Amino acid sequence: DSGVTQTPKHLITATGQRVTLRCSPRSGDLSVYWYQQSLDQGLQFLIQYYNGEERAKGNILERFSAQQFPDLHSELNLSSLELGDSALYFCASSVGDTYNSPLHFGNGTRLTVT
Amino acid sequence: AQSVSQHNHHVILSEAASLELGCNYSYGGTVNLFWYVQYPGQHLQLLLKYFSGDPLVKGIKGFEAEFIKSKFSFNLRKPSVQWSDTAEYFCAVKSTGRRALTFGSGTRLQVQP
Numbered sequence A: 001d002s003g004v005t006q007t008p009k010h011l012i013t014a015t016g017q018r019v020t021l022r023c024s025p026r027s028g029d030l031s032v033y034w035y036q037q038s039l040d041q042g043l044q045f046l047i048q049y050y051n052g053e054e055r056a057k058g059n060i061l062e063r064f065s066a067q068q069f070p071d072l073h074s075e076l077n078l079s080s081l082e083l084g085d086s087a088l089y090f091c092a093s094s095v096g097d098t099y100n101s102p103l104h105f106g107n108g109t110r111l112t113v114t
Numbered sequence B: 001a002q003s004v005s006q007h008n009h010h011v012i013l014s015e016a017a018s019l020e021l022g023c024n025y026s027y028g029g030t031v032n033l034f035w036y037v038q039y040p041g042q043h044l045q046l047l048l049k050y051f052s053g054d055p056l057v058k059g060i061k062g063f064e065a066e067f068i069k070s071k072f073s074f075n076l077r078k079p080s081v082q083w084s085d086t087a088e089y090f091c092a093v094k095s096t097g098r099r100a101l102t103f104g105s106g107t108r109l110q111v112q113p
Helices: none
Strands: A005-007 A010-013 A019-024 A031-038 A042-050 A053-057 A064-068 A074-078 A087-094 A109-113 B003-005 B010-014 B019-021 B024-026 B031-038 B044-050 B056-058 B064-068 B073-078 B087-095 B107-112
Touching: A005 A087, A010 A019, A019 A087, A019 A109, A031 A074, A042 A064, A042 A074, A074 A087, B003 B087, B010 B019, B019 B107, B024 B073, B031 B064, B031 B073, B044 B056, B044 B064, B044 B073, B073 B087
Parallel strands: A010 A109, B010 B107
Antiparallel strands: A005 A019, A019 A074, A031 A042, A031 A087, A042 A053, A064 A074, A087 A109, B003 B024, B019 B073, B031 B044, B031 B087, B056 B064, B064 B073, B087 B107
């Protein structure tokens, strides 16, 4: 158990809909990262928050947004869903936001868009 | 931009065979290098990491990796694999000035009993 909790585990929704994925980091970790894992794109970094502030953006679509709340949990919002958004979405946390802080991953949320 | 290449997409070995998975990165500055493993249906777990010092790093479950700066490589090795090593292995790099890990495309290892 990594200590990172993601809910829900599975999500099935239709195109055009909006969903929210939730992540609770390990106790004491201030950074939260979101990654998307798909068969054709591999593991892609989406966005990072540190102590409530956005710190880095990766390949995140404009239809996607995220935030980190004062209790440090984070939510990833995906809207106007398309079939191609079907993927496994991982959250990871780390103590700091420097490049030498190892990441601890959650079990992921599997999103299926039909 | 930093990138990571894993040339072996799918490797099939018999138990007790030796393993070497290739990883090359493209970034000329200071990097931290990682290998993660993802067992079927599970989250990514850290196998080992290199920050500085001895270029030969040992990780969990008998895995080790060697950082060769001149070759921009960080290959993963294990002298004798077990069936329980069946998983997907990801190499990742994090460089100064970048806050997120960049992952390779992964290598699926299948160990046959």
